[in-house]
Amino acid sequence: MRDAGGDGEEERVRQQSRALQEKIARAQGRHMAEAGDVPQVGRDMTGMGRAMRLGTEFIAAILVGAVAGYLLDQWLKTSPWIMLVMLLVGFAAGVLNVVRAADQMNRASPPPPGSDLGPGNDDEEA
Amino acid sequence: MADPNKVDPIHQFLISDIVSFGDGGFAFTNSSLFMVLTVGLILTYLLVSTSRRAIVPNRAQLVSEMLYEFVANMVRSSAGTAGMKFFPFVFSLFMFVLVANMFGMIPFFFTITSHIIITFALAILVFAVVIIYGFWKNGPKFLKLFVPSGVPAYVLPIVVPIEVVSFLSRPISLSVRLFANILAGHITLKVFAGFIVTLGSLGFLGWLGAILPLIMTVAITALEFLVAALQAYVFAVLTSMYINDAIHPSH
Numbered sequence: 001m002r003d004a005g006g007d008g009e010e011e012r013v014r015q016q017s018r019a020l021q022e023k024i025a026r027a028q029g030r031h032m033a034e035a036g037d038v039p040q041v042g043r044d045m046t047g048m049g050r051a052m053r054l055g056t057e058f059i060a061a062i063l064v065g066a067v068a069g070y071l072l073d074q075w076l077k078t079s080p081w082i083m084l085v086m087l088l089v090g091f092a093a094g095v096l097n098v099v100r101a102a103d104q105m106n107r108a109s110p111p112p113p114g115s116d117l118g119p120g121n122d123d124e125e126a
Numbered sequence: 127m128a129d130p131n132k133v134d135p136i137h138q139f140l141i142s143d144i145v146s147f148g149d150g151g152f153a154f155t156n157s158s159l160f161m162v163l164t165v166g167l168i169l170t171y172l173l174v175s176t177s178r179r180a181i182v183p184n185r186a187q188l189v190s191e192m193l194y195e196f197v198a199n200m201v202r203s204s205a206g207t208a209g210m211k212f213f214p215f216v217f218s219l220f221m222f223v224l225v226a227n228m229f230g231m232i233p234f235f236f237t238i239t240s241h242i243i244i245t246f247a248l249a250i251l252v253f254a255v256v257i258i259y260g261f262w263k264n265g266p267k268f269l270k271l272f273v274p275s276g277v278p279a280y281v282l283p284i285v286v287p288i289e290v291v292s293f294l295s296r297p298i299s300l301s302v303r304l305f306a307n308i309l310a311g312h313i314t315l316k317v318f319a320g321f322i323v324t325l326g327s328l329g330f331l332g333w334l335g336a337i338l339p340l341i342m343t344v345a346i347t348a349l350e351f352l353v354a355a356l357q358a359y360v361f362a363v364l365t366s367m368y369i370n371d372a373i374h375p376s377h
Binding site for chain 2: 048049052053056057059060061063064065068086089090092093094096097104
């Protein structure tokens, strides 16, 4: 009598632990799937956060280019030529920064499926 | 500051010595005090809330665990599992900036992140870590960061300087963004609050008009809390992305 009750109890506990194990495995599987996703950075940035990001990325590159050029000029006594060139290089780097940041933001929040994005580059009518 | 009606929005950023050590210019300033308070609050909260190590957490422990999960997911999603060895670094930076920004929202408190020297020091720290770890792990291959793959050799003389400037601009943009957001927000808040006092000195109609800047002040306060949290998040996300560059230097 006592043994039978003990067995039932044991069986119940075993079932419970098996159910828990499955649950943990499921949760872990989901976690791994999420971790394997494309980077989700910046998905919940506000509009102002994005604007500040793009603005500072752009201006910082121009400043760095101009200052680096100025210092090189001071050193090599070639004022103002290196600074002019580096200002343009800084401008290009700023555009590169902005394109990279925007690309990240686009990847982080892709448009909902089925939305009309206009014609693509490759489906131009010949 | 003799005239109480005169609004001085910059006064709140003044650094004053609390204890000075000799004539060398070394001093324990109000900025240092709030840095110590920030670190103290983070340490105390995390230590106390996790000391029970309960399987079923109470509220305080839950907040600590959520902070951990939040930063851990952020690092994992942008730097991968290999980036998790930098988790303590990113977590410390995130908590420091977050708590410092939030301290700044309390009236009469000093906002340490409103000084560019603080944010620039943090950004340079991030870059020192990225460069040292990048060279230590990848050796000379780390320089591939500046050479995008699939670019023909004859454009490299143009592309490499652009990539170098782009890389060097990161600490500037990282520090200026945090500093400018916090500084501008606090000044705006002070200016609008100052309008209330100035208008109020005009009598009844003035008080009536002062309702408008009062509404603005309340709205900007809410916005500032958002900015404080958001900028801490942005700082930490970009840090983990730059660390990702150090681990995988090729684009």
